[in-house]
Every structure is written in structure tokens, then in C-alpha cells.
Amino acid sequence: MTVMLLTEMAPPPGAQEVAGLRARARTARRGALVALSASIALLTTVQVLADRASTREQTLPLAVLSLAVFAAALPALAITQYVWGVRARRVRRRERELYADARSGASRPLTRLAFACCWAVTLLLGWTVPRFFRQAAHYAFADVLSRAAEALSLISVAAGVLFLLWWARDAVGTVARALRSGGSPGDPWDPGRGARPREGAVLWTGAAMAVAALLGARAHLWEPAVGVVYALLTVALVCGVVTDE
Template sequence: MATPLPGADVIAGLRAHARSARRLAVAVLVASIASLATAQMLAERAPTREGTRPFAWLALAVLALAVPAMALTQAVWGARSRAVRLREQALYARPSSGPRHAACRLGVAAGWALTLLLGFTVPRLFMESALYGLAGATSQAIEVVALAGFAAGVFFAIWWTRDALVHRTASPSDPWDPGRQERGGERRAAWAGAATATFALVAARAHLWEPGTWLLYALFGVTLACLLAAWAGARRQGVLVTHE
């Protein structure tokens, strides 16, 4: 039996923390998109201006909470991922990277872009609610956010291209490397369900199809249920691994 290299078990723990942070960040991202799209569609379907106002306020509150929550969870994810890469570099002389990491980062960037695009339509909801002063104020705030988002997008494109060129391959397979494979078919099904329901909500928000209001609530409920199922499955596997 080969003796594990010093620090190999530490890497396994760091990877577990990074995976947990990744799941939380992705869950917050998906929930933010689904919540914002649902609130906006309910506001548009309100029969009167008075009926539109509560959903317009709800959309604004979701946007105000979603942006810092996404930024915080993704910052924690990034910090933990950097800790894993530094430990891998010290132990295996090459950090893990490759196409999966690059695709994941592009997916997160696309999620940010979609969230901001949905947020840009919030002022129109207040305009339709006859809250013209608030519509003007939110429009000015959205313009500032749009400029910041555009600048962040440019820096992200430069950073992503440089990082993809530097780390083109994954770390080599090492017999002492513990916990590289991650089981979880049930979780993958739950994540797929949440992604499918959210995609359906976004497609409805883009008027690619016109589901009934009851179906909007159902899709939103399915999204949250799948996210909770994925999180519970991850917690259950973590407990099993710990006992092993």
C-alpha cells in the first residue's frame, strides 16, 4: 500500500469546502434568476396599476438582495478554490484546471449577465405602476450598475482568456490524490431539474412561450425544491464521507 503524501488529506478537505461553496454560489445564482424572472412576469400580468406595484417592489427587493448575495457567495467560492489550487501546486506541482473550470466560469458570467439584463427592466415596472419618480431614480441606479457590469465584463474576458491559456490541462492523475471523483447522481438530477425549470422561466420572461400564471408558480416551486434536494443530498454525502 502506498503511503499518502503529506498534505493529501488536507487537499481532500479543502476540495470538500470548495465544492460546498460552489454549490451554495450556484444555488444563489439560480434562485436569483428564477425569483427575479417570476416577480417581473407576475408584475406584467397584474390587471391594474395598483396590482402591479407589489410585484414591482418585490422585483426591486429581489434584485437588491441578489446582487450582493451572488457577489459574496462567489467570492467565498473563489477564495476556497484558490486555496485548493495553491495546495495542489505545492504538492503535485500543478494546480487543477482545464475545460471544466473554464466552462464553469463562463456559465457564472452568463448568469451574472442574465441577472443584470433582468434587472434593467425593473424601472419599466415602476413606470407601468405610475410611480414615475421611483422609475426615474431606479433608472439612474441601473445605468450606474450597467456601466460597472460592462467594465467587469471586459476585465473578466481578459482574465478568462489569460487563465484559459495558462492552465489548459488538468492536474495529472496521482495515486496519492484522494477524493478526486465525486459521486452524486441524485444531486445531478436535482441540479438538472432546477436548471430546466429556471430556463423555462427565463424563456417565458423573454416571451418565447406564454405559460399560465399557475404554471409560473409551479416552475418557481420546482426550482426551489430541486435546489433544496441538491443541497440536502450534498449534505448527506458529506456526512457519510466524514463517518467513513
């Protein structure tokens, strides 16, 4: 009965705006997840195939493709995650204006740490690109890439240290806010997490498992056939693209 009365009542001022902001933030989050899973899956697949190339002629195009994927992945990850962060901050700011509190962000530190780990995996994969050019007998270009990878590694380590310091401060603040307040009163006019289809979570789980399997193949933890590698890549891409949250 309470639910029926709530749905029949007119939403309070700003509720529809907040619902729209939340929808945009969810769309941005989906874009960031798609870019992340696709980047790692593509980069890992190309490098697995390059590792298995038997001749220099077969290795060279895969080495070039690996470099191209890595070069495209870095700005794609940065842009999509920046857009997600901007839209998420807009939601929290508007929630505080309307409800004097924002939705509980208890999972936000874990999400940020998970994305940071994925960034580290992507960078580690990118730092192995010079080796493929060396296997293709392009030694001069491999040396140039090695020097660039060394510079990028120093920048990445510095950025990682700064991130950990910021993340620890933010995590402590999130826990303190959660203990101090009872959380957001919620919004009955926003469908919320429970009303969204569960198929999305299943598909994201499938994409994550496919990416993890490809990473295991790249680390030589197992040796799948080439057809299995392509199948895992297809699962990772399809599950991410067709997911509609």
C-alpha cells in the same frame, strides 16, 4: 487489488488536508450555484407575474418585490462566488505544494464564462425594474431607478470588457498548462467526482431547465399559466436546495 491496497495504506502527509479543502470548495460551489439559480428564478417569476398584473395596485407590490430581490441578489452572488474562488485557490495551492501540480482545470474557463452569462442575465432583469414602477404610476421613483440603472449598465459594460480580457488570458494559460503537463497525479484517498452521488447532477439539471423555462416565459417565448410559473419556481428552488454533492 490495487484499489484495496491503496485504501488499506495510510494516506501520505497532507492528503487528508487536501481532501478537506476539496470538500469545503465543493460546498462553496454548491452555495454559489444555489444563490445563482434562486436569484434568477425568483426575479424572473416576480417579473412574469408583474407583467400579467391587470391593475396598478397589483403591479406595485410585485415591482417592490422585484427591486428587493434584485438588490439582494447582487451581494449574494458576489459573496458566494468570492468564497468559492478563495477556497478553490486554496485547493490548487495546496495541491501544487504536495503534488507539484494541481488538478486539471480544463473546465474552469467554461464555468467562469457560464457564470458571467448568468450575471448578464441577472443584470438585464434588474434593468427592467423601473418599467414596473412606471406601470404602477410611480413615475418619479421610476425615473430615479432608470438613472441608477443607466449608471449600473455603464459599470457593468466596463466590468464585462475587463472580464473578457482577463478570461481570454486565463483560458490561454489553462490550455497551455494542460498541454505542457499530464495533469495532476490524483489522490486515491479523495473520493473524487466519480464517487459522489449522480442524483446531484440530475437535480441540478432539473433546476437549470426550470430556470430556463422561466426565462423563456419572461421573454414571452411561451405563455405558461400562473400555476405552471409557480411550479417551475418550486422545482428550481427545491432542486437547488436539496442537492447534496
